[in-house]
Amino acid sequence: MRQHRSQTPTAYLFLAPFLITTAIFFFYAFGRALYYSFTDFNLFNTPKLIGVAPYADVLGDPSFRRALGNSLVFALVTTTLQTIGALLMAVALNNKIRGMGFFRSAWYMPSITSSVVITLIFLWLFQRRGIANYLITQWQAYQPLILTFLGTLLALQVGQVLWERARRLPAGWLDPALAAVSALGALAVTGLLAWTGVVGAREVAPFDYQYFADKWIEVGGVRVLSVPLLVVIIQNTFTTIPTLMLFFLAGLQNIPGALYEAADIDGATPWQKLTRVTVPMLRPVTFYVVTVGLIGTMQMFDQVAVIGSAAPPDTLVTLAYYVYTNTFKAGAAPVNMASAAAIILALIILAMVFVQRRFFPSEAS
Amino acid sequence: MTAALPGTPAHHTPQARDRWLARRRWARAGWLYAFMLVMSFFFLGPFVTGLLSSLKDNPNEYPPTLNIPQLTPQFITRAWQLGVQGGGDGWQGGLKPGRSVSFEVSVQSPAGAPQTPPTVALFPYQPVSLVAVARQAQAKDYAALTTEQVAQRNDVRTYRVTVKSPVLTRQTGDPVRAVLVAPDANLRARLPGGEVVPVVLDTPEAQAKQYELNEGQAVELVRGPGGYALRGPLFERTPLQVDVVRGQSIVGSTLPPSDRQNFGRSFAYRNITPGVLGYTFNNYRRAFNETRDGKSGRSLFFSWVMNSFLYAFLRVAAAVVFCSLAGYALARMQFPGKNLIFLGAVLFVQMVPTQVNLVSNYVLLKDLNLLNIWGLWLSGLVAAGGVFLMKQFFEGMPRELEESAAIDGAGTLTTFFRVMLPQAGPALIALAITQFQGAWNDFFWPLVILRENTSFTLTVGLSNFRELYGGQGDYGLILAGAVLSAIPVIILFVVFQRYFVDTGADSAVKG
Numbered sequence: 001m002r003q004h005r006s007q008t009p010t011a012y013l014f015l016a017p018f019l020i021t022t023a024i025f026f027f028y029a030f031g032r033a034l035y036y037s038f039t040d041f042n043l044f045n046t047p048k049l050i051g052v053a054p055y056a057d058v059l060g061d062p063s064f065r066r067a068l069g070n071s072l073v074f075a076l077v078t079t080t081l082q083t084i085g086a087l088l089m090a091v092a093l094n095n096k097i098r099g100m101g102f103f104r105s106a107w108y109m110p111s112i113t114s115s116v117v118i119t120l121i122f123l124w125l126f127q128r129r130g131i132a133n134y135l136i137t138q139w140q141a142y143q144p145l146i147l148t149f150l151g152t153l154l155a156l157q158v159g160q161v162l163w164e165r166a167r168r169l170p171a172g173w174l175d176p177a178l179a180a181v182s183a184l185g186a187l188a189v190t191g192l193l194a195w196t197g198v199v200g201a202r203e204v205a206p207f208d209y210q211y212f213a214d215k216w217i218e219v220g221g222v223r224v225l226s227v228p229l230l231v232v233i234i235q236n237t238f239t240t241i242p243t244l245m246l247f248f249l250a251g252l253q254n255i256p257g258a259l260y261e262a263a264d265i266d267g268a269t270p271w272q273k274l275t276r277v278t279v280p281m282l283r284p285v286t287f288y289v290v291t292v293g294l295i296g297t298m299q300m301f302d303q304v305a306v307i308g309s310a311a312p313p314d315t316l317v318t319l320a321y322y323v324y325t326n327t328f329k330a331g332a333a334p335v336n337m338a339s340a341a342a343i344i345l346a347l348i349i350l351a352m353v354f355v356q357r358r359f360f361p362s363e364a365s
Numbered sequence: 366m367t368a369a370l371p372g373t374p375a376h377h378t379p380q381a382r383d384r385w386l387a388r389r390r391w392a393r394a395g396w397l398y399a400f401m402l403v404m405s406f407f408f409l410g411p412f413v414t415g416l417l418s419s420l421k422d423n424p425n426e427y428p429p430t431l432n433i434p435q436l437t438p439q440f441i442t443r444a445w446q447l448g449v450q451g452g453g454d455g456w457q458g459g460l461k462p463g464r465s466v467s468f469e470v471s472v473q474s475p476a477g478a479p480q481t482p483p484t485v486a487l488f489p490y491q492p493v494s495l496v497a498v499a500r501q502a503q504a505k506d507y508a509a510l511t512t513e514q515v516a517q518r519n520d521v522r523t524y525r526v527t528v529k530s531p532v533l534t535r536q537t538g539d540p541v542r543a544v545l546v547a548p549d550a551n552l553r554a555r556l557p558g559g560e561v562v563p564v565v566l567d568t569p570e571a572q573a574k575q576y577e578l579n580e581g582q583a584v585e586l587v588r589g590p591g592g593y594a595l596r597g598p599l600f601e602r603t604p605l606q607v608d609v610v611r612g613q614s615i616v617g618s619t620l621p622p623s624d625r626q627n628f629g630r631s632f633a634y635r636n637i638t639p640g641v642l643g644y645t646f647n648n649y650r651r652a653f654n655e656t657r658d659g660k661s662g663r664s665l666f667f668s669w670v671m672n673s674f675l676y677a678f679l680r681v682a683a684a685v686v687f688c689s690l691a692g693y694a695l696a697r698m699q700f701p702g703k704n705l706i707f708l709g710a711v712l713f714v715q716m717v718p719t720q721v722n723l724v725s726n727y728v729l730l731k732d733l734n735l736l737n738i739w740g741l742w743l744s745g746l747v748a749a750g751g752v753f754l755m756k757q758f759f760e761g762m763p764r765e766l767e768e769s770a771a772i773d774g775a776g777t778l779t780t781f782f783r784v785m786l787p788q789a790g791p792a793l794i795a796l797a798i799t800q801f802q803g804a805w806n807d808f809f810w811p812l813v814i815l816r817e818n819t820s821f822t823l824t825v826g827l828s829n830f831r832e833l834y835g836g837q838g839d840y841g842l843i844l845a846g847a848v849l850s851a852i853p854v855i856i857l858f859v860v861f862q863r864y865f866v867d868t869g870a871d872s873a874v875k876g
Contacts, residue, residue: 007698007699007700007777008700008701010694010698010777010778011694011698011699011700011703012694012700014690014691014693014694014698014781015690015691015694015695015706017686017687017690017691017746017747018687018688018690018691018710018747018752019691019706019710021743021744021746021747022710022714022747022749024729025722025726025729025743025744025745025746026710026714026717026722028725029721029722029724029725029726029729030717030721030722030725032724032725032728033721033722033723033724033725036724036725043724043728089404092397092400092401092404095397097394097397097398099398099401101862103401103404103405105858105859105862106405106408106409107404107405107408108858108865109408109409109412109855109858110408110411110412112802112854112855112858112865113412113806113851113854113855114805114806114808114824114850114851114854115806115808116806116808116824116827116828116847116850117827117847117850117851118411120827120830120831120843120844120846120847121411121412121415121844121847122411123831123835124415124418124424124425124840124843124844125411125414127425127838127840129425129427130425131414131429134427134428134429169385175389175392176389176392176393176395176396177388177389177391177392177393178392179392179396180392180395180396206427238408238411242408295715295716295718298718299718299719299720301720301808301809302808302809305808305809305812305828306808306827306828306831307831308828308831308832309832309836310831310835319720320718320720320809323720323723324720324723324809324812324813327723327724327727335724338723338724339721339724342718342720342721342723342724343721345718345720345721346717346718346721349716349717349718350716350717353716
């Protein structure tokens with residue numbers, strides 16, 4: 001105990017830089033934001049308390065409601081997509097094969113690059129006459145060939161599996177060896193048909209879709225998701241999957257192999273092994289990944305700020321961006337509203353984490 | 366595995382069954398590799414297409430093609446030769462006074478069509494953005510063009526266009542490169558040594574041009590008896606336009622055209638004296654050269670790169686010292702308030718969005734006159750995430766180390782600096798790398814705090830690029846900037862790969 005007491009000053013000395021900066025730039029800032037959210041502060045006047053009026057203003061602001069809707073839709077859709085994608089990728093990567101190091105690094109690239117760089121590249125890809133539209137045009141043009149290939153592949157696979165089964169070999173519908181033969185066969189058939197001119201590429205007009213415009217996916221007349229936001233969702237999923245995949249990979253390596261052996265003995269299919277063994281065993285990791293995902297996606301800002309005027313404001317505004325624009329609005333900035341919105345954002349995130357902790361408890365935490 | 370084959374009939378021999386299983390294993394591996402390759406294309410594709418397109422004259426080319434003349438050895442060689450002809454420099458190119466450049470164009474005029482030579486002209490080129498303020502002298506106002514036919518094969522005639530840049534002085538001697546400074550009554554220029562000298566205009570041709578030259582213009586001077594005489598301005602590029610009449614078509618030229626218009630009868634060559642950098646890396650050169658600060662004439666893009674490095678370096682240095690101190694205290698020392706500090710200052714901080722602190726920190730730093738890199742650094746001095754990382758690391762270290770140090774009579778400070786910190790090498794590298802990456806890619810706080818375009822970091826500068834050039838669809842410059850800003854992190858990743866992959870994941874999973 002005496003030793004503990006003697007450690008106290010040293011400990012606080014060690015912690016001093018961290019505690020002082022956190023106190024000033026986090027807790028003091030947090031308190032001040034809370035205070036501003038009850039005042040009439042506009043960055044240039046002396047703040048005066050006016051009660052909950054800023055919160056009422058914010059909630060009554062159509063732009064805020066749009067931002068809230070966009071943020072929630074973005075967070076839920078992106079978190080779902082990236083969690084599922086990362087899990088599946090991790091399961092695929094968990095096979096021990098040569099060259100894994102290369103694939104891991106290649107896949108990790110989107111995660112290390114800055115969101116600004118990736119947003120700029122995506123803006124370019126999703127231009128009106130950009131690569132994304134070009135690929136869609138190509139897909140439409142080569143549809144007859146692709147469909148021929150897929151149809152033949154399916155027919156060959158079914159035929160082969162039935163034949164193997166007739167020989168009393170336990171071939172599954174997705175048997176990889178048969179699928180390889182089917183793929184080669186389908187390629188040959190498609191090549192032959194294309195060469196004889198039976199099927200070929202179609203003439204199609206260039207696909208000219210404008211992504212960064214005031215376009216919405218509506219459900220029952222309510223604007224749910226804008227097309228520009230959908231592009232950002234695709235981009236965000238693309239960049240976060242590799243990071244989250246690593247968490248799942250680490251988790252997968254902790255699953256005892258005995259469980260899979262037991263499942264094998266019981267005759268489980270790969271799908272059953274995934275849903276009955278892998279997913280339940282990964283619950284703690286999934287919990288962490290979803291929490292991190294929600295915290296991250298609710299704060300989405302960079303992409304919106306970089307795209308900025310390239311898309312109509314309503315389609316992309318998020319809570320974080322709403323706070324930023326209101327703080328730096330030309331003229332008198334409604335900083336009190338920005339603060340109120342920021343507090344609401346913080347409350348939503350804390351509530352999400354709390355709800356998750358409460359209803360989806362995990363062994364890890 | 367054999368137990369998983371309940372239906373295997375008796376008449377299949379074990380060898381046949383083993384072969385059947387082996388075949389399946391091989392096929393499985395094959396599919397897996399195919400899947401991996403497809404996913405690698407998916408994850409690397411945007412970067413690779415972005416990188417390749419950033420070299421193109423027009424990255425918005427439709428339909429997009431992977432056939433890039435800028436990467437063809439033949440055209441790179443020609444770009445080098447043209448650069449040597451025009452500027453005496455195969456890398457930078459340009460057009461210097463007294464030089465002449467020949468550029469060949471082949472025109473097909475079938476029988477019955479007009480057999481006239483093409484019309485050639487130089488055209489002005491100005492950077493599209495507002496970032497480049499100073500208007501530069503244009504080759505079209507100085508250089509003279511001549512066209513002559515040099516060859517004919519069937520109905521294709523080859524014409525040689527010669528661009529000759531005049532010398533505006535009668536003085537002879539070694540030319541000196543200089544930059545014009547703000548003029549008073551007369552033109553003045555700064556020599557490479559920093560000395561500012563008056564510029565003498567000793568010919569009528571030179572005097573005719575004196576009001577067209579702006580501050581910041583690169584010129585060539587010759588030392589004469591009366592002072593430094595103006596030999597002429599230095600042009601970074603020589604844009605040439607070639608038109609043919611209806612019925613004719615252009616079938617070849619020394620360099621491929623940057624732009625075709627008027628049903629392929631009007632070709633524009635953005636620069637016929639490019640040099641390798643001006644040809645293959647034109648957009649990269651533009652990123653540096655076209656963004657100049659109006660006041661100092663310095664390249665803004667270069668300043669942004671430097672600012673990003675400075676900020677990243679400061680962040681790493683602070684994190685290595687302060688995060689390890691705080692992490693060690695939280696991991697190994699006993700003191701009142703420890704749990705509160707961990708929950709409040711480490712976990713809670715990471716959960717609250719940074720936008721909450723936006724207003725207060727902005728106002729605070731503005732009052733302290735710290736709306737610059739230093740304010741940015743100070744406000745994020747000790748990262749809570751870094752403290753968490755170091756705490757996890759120190760908790761995993763054996764206690765015996767400290768105990769033996771204590772037996773030897775070492776105090777806490779000595780134990781930390783002499784025993785624990787030297788052991789923390791891998792964790793410190795991981796911390797440094799994540800902090801560098803975080804600082805380099807940081808966008809929100811730099812955007813909030815940095816208000817002068819000279820003090821931007823690269824991310825903020827790039828988003829500024831988007832505003833200035835995106836509207837015109839000038840994606841060449843934007844992509845080049847994006848590629849340049851991604852390079853340091855990619856290099857870091859390639860060198861320290863395992864630290865990127867190891868950080869966080871394990872500790873998070875083990876809770």
